[in-house]
Amino acid sequence: MSHSVALERRYRRLLACYPRAFRREHEQEILAVLMAGAGDGQQRPRLGDAADLISNAIWMRLRPGVPRSQPTVFWAVRLMYVCAALRLLGVPILPAASGTSAYPLDAGISWGVFAVLAWANSRGHNWARVLFAVWVGFHSVALFYDIAHLSASSIPVSAVIASVVFWLVESSAVVLILSKPSRPYYRQKPAHP
Amino acid sequence: MQEATFLILTALAAGSQHGYGIITDVRTISAGRVQLKAGTLYSALDRLRADKLIEVDREEIVDSRLRRYYRLTPAGGQLLAAEAARLQANVRVAMSRLKPAAGTT
Secondary structure, rough: OOHHHHHHHHHHHHHHHOOHHHHHHHHHHHHHHHHOOOOOOOOOOOHHHHHHHHHHHHHHHHOOOOOOOHHHHHHHHHHHHHHHHHOOOOOOOOOOOOOOOHHHHHHHHHHHHHHHHHHHOOOOHHHHHHHHHHHHHHHHHHHHHHHHHHHHHOHHHHHHHHHHHHHHHHHHHHHHHHHHHHHHHHHOOOOOO | OOHHHHHHHHHOOOEEEEHHHHHHHHHHOOOOOOOOOHHHHHHHHHHHHHHEEEEEEEEEEEEEEEEEEEEOOOOHHHHHHHHHHHHHHHHHHHHHHHHHHHHHH
């Protein structure tokens, strides 16, 4: 009996890696499954079980987490991650900024902003939805200003095309998160963490 | 669809089951090849529930522990049927192509 108490305590410690909401929903069930599969006299979690619990807990904290039953938010979050990836690859938001010395710093900061906002939107935080729309609104104004003054500068056409494509991707994400079907997702309690 | 997801949905196709029941059934269905672990199973169940492919059928308390039974939703049944048909079509093509090749050797 003391064996099973010690084993259960150790499993509980591993389950503490999971997001609180997931634990509240499934901890008792998972413990029941783990204890049912334990061998006689087993005191410590098997290495495979421990690795499985930890890796799934990490994945659960990092995954986008939007169910497919919410297609508008599901695709919007993926587009936000595409934006983050494009920034990481060096695709410019504003054509005029692509050649400046501040560009690497700007690219690094905006990559982080896209990644954090994508993660927060996937969790259903309404502030992230508003912030993303404002952030893209700011880009839109700056981009149109750049393009309007294009003839007066020597900006490469490729940088302009890349910026416009980037703008289309981020604008699509805004349209999706502001659409009517997305509203209920942001009204509910934020998901797991 | 990942194999583990396919097997979990298949395990639930015959009726509702609890977590440990799904693990043993998946082992049987796959002839011992797939041994689901608890972390993987509940990550999948959580996702399938969020996607409305499965739902909770009932809950019981056994030996002072919660035992929750899951069942397929109509959408889950349709998805499983579509995936099974896709796999069956692939298998049919593979077998038909293998037959003449086997005949020539």
